[in-house]
Every structure is written in structure tokens, then in C-alpha cells.
Amino acid sequence: MVRLRDIRRLTRGLRFRLTATYATFFALLLIGVTGAFHVRLSSTLNTQVQDVLEQRWAAMKGYLRIEPNYDTGKIGALWYYDPKDPDESRIVLGVRSVYLVTDENGNILPDLEGQPSVSEAYKDLGVDSPKSIMADVRQTQATSRPLWTTRRSRQGVDYLVRSGVVFDEFHRAPYFVALGYSRAASQKTLREFSLLYIAVIPGSLILGSFLGWIMAGRALSPVRAAAQAAQRISSSNLSLRIPTRNAGDELDYLILTFNRMIDRLEGSFQQMKQFSTDVSHELRTPLTAIRGQIEVALFTAQTTEQYREAMFNALQDIDRLSQILRALFLLSQAESGQLVLQKSRLDLCEVVRDQVEQFQIPAEAAAVRLSAELPAECPAEVDRVQIERLISNLLSNALKFTPEGGQVMVTVRDAPGLAAEQGVEHIEIVVEDTGCGIAAKHLPHIFDRFYRVPSAGAAPAPEQGLGLGLSFVAWIAKVHGGTIDVESAPGKGTRFTVKLPAPGIGSVTMELASPPVAQS
Ligand code: ADP
Numbered sequence: 001m002v003r004l005r006d007i008r009r010l011t012r013g014l015r016f017r018l019t020a021t022y023a024t025f026f027a028l029l030l031i032g033v034t035g036a037f038h039v040r041l042s043s044t045l046n047t048q049v050q051d052v053l054e055q056r057w058a059a060m061k062g063y064l065r066i067e068p069n070y071d072t073g074k075i076g077a078l079w080y081y082d083p084k085d086p087d088e089s090r091i092v093l094g095v096r097s098v099y100l101v102t103d104e105n106g107n108i109l110p111d112l113e114g115q116p117s118v119s120e121a122y123k124d125l126g127v128d129s130p131k132s133i134m135a136d137v138r139q140t141q142a143t144s145r146p147l148w149t150t151r152r153s154r155q156g157v158d159y160l161v162r163s164g165v166v167f168d169e170f171h172r173a174p175y176f177v178a179l180g181y182s183r184a185a186s187q188k189t190l191r192e193f194s195l196l197y198i199a200v201i202p203g204s205l206i207l208g209s210f211l212g213w214i215m216a217g218r219a220l221s222p223v224r225a226a227a228q229a230a231q232r233i234s235s236s237n238l239s240l241r242i243p244t245r246n247a248g249d250e251l252d253y254l255i256l257t258f259n260r261m262i263d264r265l266e267g268s269f270q271q272m273k274q275f276s277t278d279v280s281h282e283l284r285t286p287l288t289a290i291r292g293q294i295e296v297a298l299f300t301a302q303t304t305e306q307y308r309e310a311m312f313n314a315l316q317d318i319d320r321l322s323q324i325l326r327a328l329f330l331l332s333q334a335e336s337g338q339l340v341l342q343k344s345r346l347d348l349c350e351v352v353r354d355q356v357e358q359f360q361i362p363a364e365a366a367a368v369r370l371s372a373e374l375p376a377e378c379p380a381e382v383d384r385v386q387i388e389r390l391i392s393n394l395l396s397n398a399l400k401f402t403p404e405g406g407q408v409m410v411t412v413r414d415a416p417g418l419a420a421e422q423g424v425e426h427i428e429i430v431v432e433d434t435g436c437g438i439a440a441k442h443l444p445h446i447f448d449r450f451y452r453v454p455s456a457g458a459a460p461a462p463e464q465g466l467g468l469g470l471s472f473v474a475w476i477a478k479v480h481g482g483t484i485d486v487e488s489a490p491g492k493g494t495r496f497t498v499k500l501p502a503p504g505i506g507s508v509t510m511e512l513a514s515p516p517v518a519q520s
Contacts, residue, residue, distance in 0.1 A: 014216075014220060014223075015213070015216045015217055015220050018212070018216040018219075018220075019209055019212045019213045019216050022208070022209070022212040022216075023205065023208065023209040023212060026204075026205060026208045026209070026212075027201075027205050030201050030204065030205065031201070034197040034201065037193075038190070038193070038194065038197070041189075041190060041193060042190055045186035045187075045189060045190060046160075046186070048186065049160045049181055049183055049186055050148070050160065050162075052181050053160060053162040053179055053180075053181050054162070056094060056095045056179050056181070057146070057162055057164070057179060059091050059092070059094075059095050060095045060099075060166075060177065060179060061166065063079050063080055063081050063088075063091070063092050063095070064077060064078070064079055064080075064101070064166065064177070065077075065078050065079075065080055065168075065169060066078075066101075066109065066166065066167070066168040066169070066175050067168060067169050069110070069112065069114075072114065074110065075103070075109065075168070076109055076110045076111055076112065076114075076117075077101040077109040077110070077111050077117040077175075078111065078112050079092055079096070079111070079112070095179060096119055097119055097121055098119055098121040098122050098125070098159060098161075098179060098180030098181065098182070099117070099118070099119050099122055099177070099178065099179050099180070100117065100118045100119075100122045100127060100176075100177070100178045101117035101118075101175060101176070101177050102117075102130075102133055102175065102176045103173065103175055103176070104134065104137050104173055104174050104175065104176065105130055105133075105134055106128070106129065106130025106131065106132070106133030106134050106176070107130060108127070109175065121153070121159075121180065122178070122180060124153040124154045124155065125151040125152075125153050125159055125161070125180060126151070133176050136163060136176065137165055137174055137176050140163070140164050140165050141165055141174060146162050146163065146164040147161075147162070147163045147164065148160065148161070148162055149161045149163070150183075151180070157182055157183070157184045158182075158183040158184070158187060159180040159181060159182055159183060160180065160181055160183055161178050161179070161180040162178070162179050162180075163176065163177065163178035163179075164176075164177060165177070222245060222251050223251060226242050226251070226254075226255055226258075229242040229243065230242055230258065233262060235269065238262060238265060238266040238269055239266065240262075241259045241262060242255045242258060242259055243255075244256060244259075274449075275449065278449060278450040279328060281450075282324055282450060282466070283321065283324065286317040286318070286320045286321045286324070287317075287321070289313070289314075289317040290314045290317045290318060290321075293310045293311070293313045293314035293317065294310070294314060296310040297310040297311060297314075323466070324466055327466055327468045327472075328468070330472070331449065331468060331471065331472060331475075334472065334475050334479075335475070341383040341386065341479060341480075342383050342384075342385070343381050343382055343383050344381070344382075344383075344384065345379060345380070345381050346379070346380065346382065346384055347377045347378060347379060347380075348378040348379070348380045348382065348387070348412060348427065348429070348500075348502065349374045349375060349376070349377055349378045349412055350377075351382075351384060351387055351388060351391065352372060352374060352391055352410060352412055352429065353372065353374060354388075355388060355391040355392055355395060356370060356371075356372045356395070356410055358392075359392070359395045359396070359399065362396075362399055363399055363408065366399050366402070366404065367404040367405060368399055368402050368404070368405075368406050368407065368408055368433075369406075369407045369408070370395075370399070370407075370408045370409075370410075371407070371408075371409050371410070372409070372410040372411070372412075373409070373410070373411045373412075373413075374410075374411075374412050375412060375413070378412055378427055378502060379502065379503060380427070380500060380501075380502035380503075381502075382480055382500065383476075383480070386476045386479075386480075387476070387480075389472065389473075389476060390472075390473050390476045390477065390498065391410075391429065391431070393469040393470070393472065393473045394431040394473060394496050394498075395408065395410070395431060396469075397465075397469060397470070398431055398432075398433040398435065398494070398496075399433075400465070401433065401435040401436050401494070402433040402434060402435035402436075402493075403435065403436070406433060406434040406435055406493075407433065407434045408431070408432070408433045408434075409430075409431075409432050409433075410429070410430070410431050411428075411429070411430040411432075412427060412428070412429050412430075413427065413428060413430070414426075414427055414428075415427055415428040415499045424481075424501045425501065425502060425503050426482070426499045426500060426501055426502065427499070427500055427502040428497050428498065428499045428500075429497075429498045429500070430495060430496070430497050430498075431495070431496045431498075432493060432494065432495035432496070433493050433494055433495075434492065434493040435493055435494060436490070436491065437488045437489050437490035437491055437492055437493055437494050438453055438486070438488040438490065438494055439453070439490050440488075440490075443486060443488060446470050446486065447470050447471055447473075447474040447484070448467075448471060449467065449468055449471045450466070450467040450468065451467050451470075451471075452465065452467040473496075473498075477498050477499075477500070480500050480501070481500070481501045482498060482499050482500035482501060483498070483499050484496065484497070484498050484499075485497045485499075
């Protein structure tokens with residue numbers, strides 16, 4: 001049994017609506033065309049009947065004389081033609097098939113045999129009263145135009161009647177003549193055509209709608225296939241794609257857009273998966289350490305000193321844990337767009353100078369010479385806190401990975417060539433060191449979250465960071481409309497170049513450096 005819900009679903013479907021629109025349009029078109037055709041046909045048929053009557057009127061004027069009867073002396077309607085001539089006989093017979101001749105007072109004139117000049121067919125239409133005929137005579141004389149009327153016979157056949165005035169031979173008085181012609185033939189033709197439309201319209205409508213239904217189904221079948229393919233895509237098989245048909249149409253474009261969206265979703269999903277794996281891994285290490293310290297305190301420590309040491313170590317790991325959590329929170333806020341930049345116009349050189357000054361003490365402690373080459377000023381529209389974070393991350397990394405006696409150098413300068421390329425002036429902040437460098441195979445990954453370059457061989461490994469610093473630096477550069485690049489030569493040093501949009505810098509360059517490193 002067909003349920004109401006199924007019917008509703010069907011009628012809401014695109015296929016049904018397309019077919020219904022097409023069928024309605026087709027029906028209106030058919031009705032319009034046949035209507036116009038009907039009107040045209042009916043007017044043509046009417047003109048034909050009028051033409052026949054005009055021809056008969058002209059013939060009547062050639063064969064009819066209104067004059068006194070030779071025998072009786074009475075005025076009569078006499079027809080002059082040769083009865084032996086078949087053409088003349090046929091014409092006069094035709095004219096006299098539906099006719100009436102009266103004097104101007106509406107009295108029917110006698111013919112040659114003394115019979116009233118009115119045919120049986122005309123009688124069937126009903127002869128008007130003398131008064132009405134007199135009125136007609138006056139009207140046609142006044143307007144000099146024939147009268148056209150439609151009358152129905154007793155048998156129910158419509159006739160077109162042309163009436164007007166003729167004069168006797170001496171033009172003494174007007175006489176009334178009416179000629180009729182049956183409309184039966186033209187009405188029959190019209191009826192036959194009408195029946196034909198009535199039979200053809202529903203048939204062609206049904207056929208047209210059926211074809212429309214099939215065509216809409218065929219046009220929409222790729223959409224159904226695409227929807228089915230899309231349904232198969234779930235979080236566990238995001239690698240599936242909807243196959244394109246290479247038709248280059250709107251549907252292909254839609255499929256392409258959808259596939260690109262799935263690409264992005266897959267990327268985000270992959271990132272999320274990787275992130276949760278990394279996070280659980282990162283959290284497990286300090287948690288295991290804390291557990292170890294507590295176990296030491298519980299089961300093996302005996303002296304106060306041992307207890308204190310275990311607790312101190314546990315506290316250090318807890319610190320690291322909360323440090324990780326803080327960094328993660330910041331990063332997730334940044335990536336989800338919740339961290340709104342507080343941009344203001346400021347002097348970038350001043351920010352860099354402050355940071356370099358703050359790092360002088362740790363640099364001295366690490367016996368590394370930290371210097372800066374800065375222009376007098378460098379106005380830029382940036383978020384001060386984030387730019388400070390970017391520089392301090394790069395500086396702390398540079399100091400961490402540069403051995404004693406090395407150098408770290410910060411430069412702010414115009415970025416060559418970028419203005420012509422992108423139409424916006426850029427400056428670059430370069431942080432370079434003479435540290436351990438990064439092997440080429442690690443370079444593409446150092447901006448990834450939690451990525452730390454494994455320490456090489458026997459070299460003493462610097463204190464392990466979280467592997468989050470550079471990913472945050474890359475994010476800051478990106479949200480400021482800038483980029484970050486790295487070049488490195490293992491054993492010689494590393495150079496990070498951050499390019500930021502800024503109108504350009506003053507010309508004077510000044511140097512800022514820590515005192516010469518005291519060699520131990
Ligand atoms: P971390 O907090 O561990 O320093 P980062 O994301 O800041 O994490 O850096 C990722 C990795 O890149 C570091 O583990 C380190 O191996 C490498 N690295 C970063 N800066 C430098 C540098 N200036 N010299 C050498 N290696 C570096």
C-alpha cells in the first residue's frame with residue numbers, strides 16, 4: 001500500500017518538481033497554441049462565409065430586377081437569367097436558396113410567378129416584422145453599409161445573413177434584400193478541430209510528462225549516485241572520494257568542491273588524531289615520573305632528605321605538566337581562532353630591543369655573545385604580546401642550541417624583493433646563531449607540534465623542550481600575514497627569517513651587543 005509519507009516524499013523530490021514544472025509549462029503552451037489556432041481558424045472560416053455572401057450579393061445585383069410585372073403590372077422581384085445555361089442557373093439558384101426581397105415598408109415582393117420572394121430556408125430563420133425591416137432599410141441607407149446578422153434556423157443551424165438595399169430600374173424607391181448562408185460546414189470543421197485538440201492535448205501532456213519524468217530522472221541520477229557515495233564517507237573512511245564524471249558541468253564542480261572539503265576534513269581529522277596521540281604521549285612521561293617519585297617516597301625513602309628529594313622531583317614534573325597544559329591550551333586557542341590579536345601600531349625595533357636586552361643575562365650565563373643590528377625605528381601594525389612571544393621563542397632556542405663561546409645575532413631589515421612581488425612592503429626579523437644546527441631531514445618537521453630533533457650522538461643534549469615553541473612561532477607569523485623560513489648547516493648554525501608586512505624602516509642602523517664573552 002502506498003503510504004501518505006511516501007507520497008509526500010515523492011512530491012517534495014526535485015524530480016517530481018522538475019516534471020511538474022515542465023508539465024505545467026507544456027500544458028500552458030499547448031492550451032495557448034491551440035487557443036490561438038482556434039481563434040484564427042474560426043475567423044478564417046467566418047471570412048470565407050462572408051466572402052461567399054459578398055459574391056452572391058454581387059450576383060444578385062446582376063440577375064435581379066425590381067420592376068412592374070409585364071402581365072399583372074404589379075412591382076415584383078424578377079430574375080433575369082438563361083435557365084438553359086447551367087452556370088447561370090446554379091448561381092441564381094444559390095442566391096435564391098436563402099433570400100428575402102421586400103419593399104421599403106417590409107412587404108414581401110412577388111416574383112414572376114406571383115409567389116412571395118422568400119425562400120423556404122429563409123422562412124425557417126423567421127421573417128422580421130415590416131416595422132423592423134423598415135428600420136433596417138433606414139439604417140443601411142443612412143450608413144451605406146450592409147447589415148450582417150447571425151440567425152438560427154428552426155433546425156438549429158446558424159446562418160450568416162447579409163442584408164441591404166437595392167433600387168428599382170428608375171431609382172425611385174429602395175427595396176430590402178437579405179441573403180443567408182449556412183454556417184453548418186464551417187462550424188463542423190471547427191468542431192472537428194476542437195475534438196482533435198481535446199483528444200490530442202491530454203495525450204501529448206501525458207506523453208510529455210512521462211518523457212519529462214524520464215529525463216529529470218536521468219539528469220538527477222548522478223546526484224543520487226553522488227549522495228550515495230557521500231553517505232559511504234564516514235570518520236573511519238575519510239579517504240573515500242566521490243568519483244567525478246569528467247562532464248565539466250555544475251555537478252562535477254559540486255563534487256569537486258565536496259571532495260576538497262573532505263580533503264580538508266581528513267587533514268583536520270588526521271591532525272586531531274595526531275594531536276591526541278602526541279598529547280597523551282607527552283602527558284604520560286611526566287605522570288610516570290611523578291608516580292615514580294611518589295613510589296620512592298612511599299616505599300624506599302627513609303631519611304627526610306630522601307623524602308624531600310622525591311617530593312622536589314615530583315614537584316618539578318608537576319611544573320612541567322602544567323607548563324605543557326598551558327602551552328597546549330594556548331595553542332588550541334590559537335588554532336581554533338579564539339585567540340584574538342590585539343594589534344596596535346608600534347615600533348618593532350623597540351620590541352626586538354627589549355627582548356634582546358632581557359636575554360642578555362641568560363646569554364651571559366651561557367657564555368654566548370648576543371647582539372642585534374636594528375634600524376632607528378620600524379613602525380608596524382602587530383600584536384605586541386604575540387610578537388614578543390615569537391622573538392623570545394626564537395632567542396631562547398638559539399641560546400639553548402648554541403654552545404659556549406658562540407654567537408646569536410638578531411637583525412631587523414627590509415625584506416628584499418617582496419614589495420614588488422606581493423605589492424606590500426615587508427620587513428624581516430632574522431635570528432641566527434652559530435649553534436649545533438639542524439640536519440636537513442628534520443628541517444621540514446620542526447614547525448610541527450611536539451616535534452623535537454633527537455639529540456645527535458655523544459653531544460650533550462640541551463634540556464628537552466616541549467616541541468611546541470616553533471609551531472606557535474609559525475602560527476604568530478601566519479596570523480600577522482607573514483612567513484617564517486629556516487636555513488641550517490649542522491655544526492655551523494641556524495638562521496630563522498620571519499617576514500612581516502610593515503611599511504619599511506628608518507635608515508639609521510644601530511648595534512646592540514652584550515659585552516665580549518669571557519672565555520672560561
Ligand atoms: P622546543 O621547545 O623543544 O625547543 P621548538 O618547537 O621550539 O621546541 O623546536 C623544535 C626543535 O627544533 C627543537 O627540539 C630543536 O631540536 C630544533 N631547534 C629549534 N631551534 C633551533 C636552533 N636555533 N638550533 C638548533 N636546533 C633548533
